Amino acid sequence: MKWNIRHLRVFLAVTRHSSVSRAADECHLSQPAVTQAIAKLERAFALPLFQHMTQGLFVTPAGETLALRVERALARIDTATAPIAPRLSSTATTSQLEALIAVRELENFSLAARHLGLAQPTVHRAVSQLESEAQKPLFKRSAYGLRATRACQALADAAQLAFAELDQAVMELAELAGREVGQIVVGALPLSRAYILSSAIIEFRKTRPNLLIRVDEGPYSELLSGLRRGEVDMLIGALRDPVPIDDVTQTELFTDDLILVAGPDHPLVGKPAITLEEMAAFPWVVARNGTPTRMLFDKLFDPAETQVSLVETGSMILMRQLLRQSNHLGCISRLQAAAEVDMGLMVPLDFDLTLTRRPIGLTTRVGWIPTRGQLALIDKISQAAAE
Known part of the structure; x- marks a missing residue:
């Protein structure tokens, strides 16, 4: 769903005042423009957002649900735009923010345009409009492409979280209508x-x-x-x-805790009371550096003291094949390996790792x-x- 940020601000104004005329005054719009904005939102969701009564407009359950999400989304945008330029929160559009996010991620206008399915000049113009309102560049050119400034990073992050909040609003209003979206x-x-x-x-x-x-x-x-x-x-x-x-x-x-595993034909399979010295003689398949599993493995074989041949991977398939086709050993979560152990594709070794429990x-x-x-x-x- 393509959101109109101005329409969302109008919607919140109506929920606050229960009045089209007062919302129009707050948003500096005509009353027909406010009425039209609300009607577009109601058509988009196929749900009434307000009850029309003689005392004014009062939000329905669907309107309350949408208002909560919209308030959270716009608060993120407002917080991020405030240090950049006072008027940016009221002038920034969804299309401009989507362009900003894409350029921040891909660091190139052409790649961002391709990602969004737009022409490159369209994306460039959208970012330029934001920079014009901000009266400062939001990207710096480098040998590697466009690098977002700190303010740009904050705004792009806030916009992404705001759009995620609005996506949740779509899901919730669809549930109220009996649909899954x-x-x-x-x-x-x-x-x-x-x-x-x-x-x-x-x-x-x-x-x-x-x-x-x-x-x-x-x-x-x-x-x-x-x-x-x-x-x-x-x-x-x-x-x-x-x-x-x-x-x-x-x-x-x-x-969960860790186990040390081998292929079914490994020479250490079935051997009681295996020592670290015996296992250090074989190559290992282990998790990537910095993961909890790897940190626990490194406590067993201190890299500074023991020279161990390692393959780092997060792939269960690769570990299984290396164990099956060679004398590699593996260090893995007990529950993660449960299916392979049940099928006989991996065999736990006789080595106590009960102290490796992790949440x-x-x-x-x-x-x-x-x-x-x-x-x-x-x-x-x-x-x-x-x-």
């Missing part, structure tokens, strides 16, 4: 993909068959960035200690208000974790 984006770390998420999605689908679920995979740092920008709704996997940054919050679901859970944005659909999926994730 939008998507839920889950950032999934390896353990959640192998153990939790499939069970949760299967149960979720029994009551919500049409709502799109998108599962994003990648390194923790990338998924965390997506979460903070509003591109990801929730992140599932090993929690960090301490919390990586103060604008996210972590909720523990359960704990597994959800990471979300501070202040995030999930929709009913998002809450339903979180509930199914919690149930799967409990089981």
